[in-house]
Amino acid sequence: MSAFKVCLKIIRSNLPGIAIYFVVFIGVSLIMTFAFRPPAAGGGVFAPERVDIALFAAEETALIAGLREALAPQVNFVTLPDNAQQLQEELFYRRIHYILRVPAGFTEAFLQNTPMLLPRTSVGGSSSAVYIDLRVDRYLEILRLYTVAAAGLSLEQKVAFALDDLSQVVDVRFAVPEVAAESRGRLGMYFNFLPYTILFVITVGVAAIFIAFGEEKIKQRNLCSPLNPRSISLQCYLACLVFALASWGALVVVSLLFGHQEIGSPATWFYMLNSFVFTLSAAGLAYLLGNLTQNKEVVIAAANVAALGTSFISGVFVPQELLGTAVLRVASFTPTYWYVRANAAITSLTTFNLTTLSGFFSALAVQLGFAAAFVVIALAVEKGKRAAAS
């Protein structure tokens, strides 16, 4: 196994450079994991988040007071001067997410059923702004019912009834109350960001082996050696695999540092299994890229495009449910898409049995298929190069 040992020595000598990428990417993954509150899974009450908003009302009536009361469970009212530049800055830095204005004469127009709109400014793409929009719409819609169909009531009575109706909410329960929601959610997110790190680090590490073995004089010496070229190739692949699995192990250890209380949960082991299988396909892809070119910069460039590009279109950063059908179709030709799909399947499951895990195992099988395909193509490319050289 002399070629195998040499490959490991090459990786060891390139460790400082690889370690920089490793630390940086893990750092960014951890920041992204802890920066976001994971979706609550199990554990209790479905509670809306409170959003910081500014409300500027040009009139104060029972309708406006009712609007404030309707929004109160979901927002924190922030008192700010009505200064455009300052408001721009507050929105820019997310100190507020939403500005609602009530123009003068709104109450009168509303009671007359005359259309008059409430201008609002919100942070684009913010889901919290959508909830506030819904809340405002619901309050005014219900109040409109009373205004049109119960004209005999005073405005105060209508507002009181509308607020009482707004308090009617569905009883939301989670299927499995005892699941430790937060840490499992975080683990799911951490493992979701993993392809970006794994693909890049493994490809860069493996590239070092192929650059060394690709040198003309080294190639010629190896051809003279008693070792079968196929044996050398397979030993190189084995070294790639060992490096890939060591990288995977390091990433799993990091995950257990913050998710260790979840070690008893089946979900944790399935996340690890999924990431293990993905590592195999990443190792195969790295082996293929290394065989296609011995130029280090080209390999690093390809690693970047593969890691970042496939991560974007496969749902690592943008959830798959938000991506277009055509994009997902293209992404389905990458192992990253199937990894993210399997990860999402685990996150949503509360019961783990063969039936509920069928989708997960299918995604694993596809990833294994990719791994095998990459290695086969790489060996074929290598054989083709040898044949061309001779």
Place this chain on the structure above:
Amino acid sequence: MTHIFKYRLKILLSDKITMFWTLVFPMVLAGLFSLAFAQLGAGERFAPIDTALVDSGGDEAFVSLMESLAQGDDRLFNLVRATESEALGLLAAGEVHGVIATGTPLRLIINESGFAASILKSFVDSYLQSTAAVRRIAADNPAAVGRLAALLAEEREFLADLPLGRGTHNFMIIHYLSLLAMTCLLGGYVGMTEISAIEANLTHHAARVSLAPVHKLKVLAAGISAALLLQFSKLLLYFGFLVLILDVDFGSRTPLVILTILLCTLLGITFGAFVTALVRGSHGLKEGVVLAVSLAGASLAGMNVAELKYIVETYAPWLALINPAHHIADAFYALYYFDTYDRFVASAVGLVVFTVLFACGTYYVVRRRAYVSL
């Protein structure tokens, strides 16, 4: 000096690898972003929500409403009627996003919060609230019931969008701006090439140049000028690609945007020069540092997840302060969004400070460097 400038320019133009990193790679990524984000802003793609309905009787109106919303191509739900145990089994298997059980009270059972669960809750809440209002009105004034149906069916808008500032507060542009920031910082490869060309211990070419009767600073100035011209041209090309091909909106202050690109070009080149001069190690290690810092900096400035930029600003402002990619993205966003120039000037000052730091740091390291032997 013109001679050195001309030949440095030729050498840089022939460097295909650097050309890839500083032009082709960002274009490929921007293209992938455009592909991934194509459907996000429009909101036209809505997949029906897989829902299980457990009908224990007593609320035919609700069941009828659910069934009507589960019909047609633009349906809201993919509805499955089941018993409670069957429905919970489907939920556990992930085949439905939620289970709605009729009865008093109406119940919604979910696995996790998320888009689907929020839409289900919002829908059921609307039904309960409207029903409560209708019941109260009908109890007081039965004659009004007929009118209520028409009112409920009528769609009425109450809100209007009022943009504040020059541009809309667009999350998507953060991705492109942080990608532009990464592209500017990847200009560090060009800076690396220039420092490697004069540091005699780094390349054979530099060893020969150091013997020439030309002051090192002159050689460096000519090289940096060539690098600046080439890198600025590439960034302008990239900017044109973003604006004209991908239709990314940078606002209306194009001259200032171009000036900012020039400043960021200089920042990127001096950054690469600084890393090359300071970091002891192989060329690969220095390249790794430039790439890692560019990728990490851009990630923290919102390239992967736009909200991360603001989270870092809120909870780790020191990290935002020391991240040049953050200042670059902020400078462009300030031009896009604000009416006034205060924010832009603050970001531009940050860019200038970084550039001066990197340039002075490079000069301090490489000046009067002599070699016992090479």
